[in-house]
Amino acid sequence: MNVVEISGGVGGARMAAGLARLSVIDLTIVVNVGDDEEIHGLHVSPDIDTVIYTLAGVQGPQGWGRVDDTFTVNTELARFGADNTFLLGDLDLGLNLFRTDRLTNGAPLSTVTGQIAKALDVGTTVLPASDDRLRTELMKADGEWIGFQEYFVLRQHRDVVADIRFAGGTSATPAPGVIESINRADLVVIGPSNPPLSIWPILAVGEVREALVSHPRVIAVSPLFGGKALKGPADRVMASLGLPPGNVGVVQAYEEIINTVVIDSDDRADVDNIDNVDVMVTDTRISKPEQAERLGREMLGL
């Protein structure tokens, strides 16, 4: 049974780790690259790394970065006046240095991602949505456009997001294997990531969107609990972008794409307001891999 997960960072990564425990499926994770950024001249791919680290079981306590990492380099950078707000641990930096050097020497992001996953003993196929440059940009209330990491890390997602765009999205092509794995998949799972911030940049790649629209079985796991994200600005961003509140908004965010939405038992009341897709109501808290595995089994009908 072939399964593809469309994933952002922490939530999607936890879902991936659960699905990876199901030995009966052949799993591919297609990951958002809209958060990618140049930090100190290094190409960071936060969502890809969060997915790989989580699959390898070496993710940091907050869900991102590496467990037991040190921050020697990051601290030293401040000595020279560099802005080190974006925390890069030393182990994490080793990976980012390796990736950047390979990219500079012409390797596609998907190739480097495969090398990194292999080096960390991750058996699951992890693919960037695209090897091309694609950047999520957000418009503040004052009309100024800022990059994702500036919004998310430097400004700690405090701004109202008045609009969103995906620079490079129009011309970006899917990374090798992305379309093939979606077309081959018996089921596509959209992980419990922030729909506009983490999944829309993947849908911004036209061929990926088309493949998902054409796919007969796409199921989205809502990131909401009682109408709000556990962490992060999902509900606020959805609201300011004009989506309805709660899981009605999640369904609308994935219009034309999904056949089923999985919502948490806390949001059971949303069922009555959703009529265009199937709704599965269950416990969607998946901070532990065994919880994510159980959710995976339910979705797959195992």
Add this chain to the structure above:
Amino acid sequence: MNVVEISGGVGGARMAAGLARLSVIDLTIVVNVGDDEEIHGLHVSPDIDTVIYTLAGVQGPQGWGRVDDTFTVNTELARFGADNTFLLGDLDLGLNLFRTDRLTNGAPLSTVTGQIAKALDVGTTVLPASDDRLRTELMKADGEWIGFQEYFVLRQHRDVVADIRFAGGTSATPAPGVIESINRADLVVIGPSNPPLSIWPILAVGEVREALVSHPRVIAVSPLFGGKALKGPADRVMASLGLPPGNVGVVQAYEEIINTVVIDSDDRADVDNIDNVDVMVTDTRISKPEQAERLGREMLGL
């Protein structure tokens, strides 16, 4: 009193630290950039950093790198298959990451070098010989040309050096301040560095060579003790490049440039074979800053 030191790595850095203790002089160090290299995509400037670290008193026990450094990133790089033979400590890496990012954003090496020196509380002016790309390359006995770091670090200077060249030297111009500081100097000291490997790349910058040829008072500190370098391949490289053995070879390496050579008491016998420049015989062991200070006082007649 204005003094310029022309410097390679460890030996020149120790001389610099001694001269810097003489509060009566205004000191500028002009440093070799022929050893500069791209390591994991980072621009490393080993001689500049050795000079700055030594002036700051934070150099590693071998003379290069930072004291009490850790190697977390370097070790992690090997996980991904990167060649980590060139040891970059974490603190050292922070500096190199900062420098590379600034250079990529268009800052000249001299500007970044000044920032780094300032951040490490180094009051002495440290200048790269040139902001332009200049690379020392060595021909092995089999006729193959290799880069400096491949020769020195990866192959641990075991090869016979049949020839030497300085890629970019012909077109390289001096970094801002280099010529001015030489012209203003009451005394120019060539540090006890490897003449062909560490000083010739500086002389390869035509305007620097001309300024030194024109200068009335250039004194070279020999790196030899009993005809050999304390560390490194100076005597072997000088021999294979056709220079006479001992300090006669050092004097010949600096032909037209120097008026005086300072040799170690162990090499007193060389005095009889040197007739075209003045010879100062003294204790040239300067592993401790106070020894280097004493040598500086002697050279300056203080």
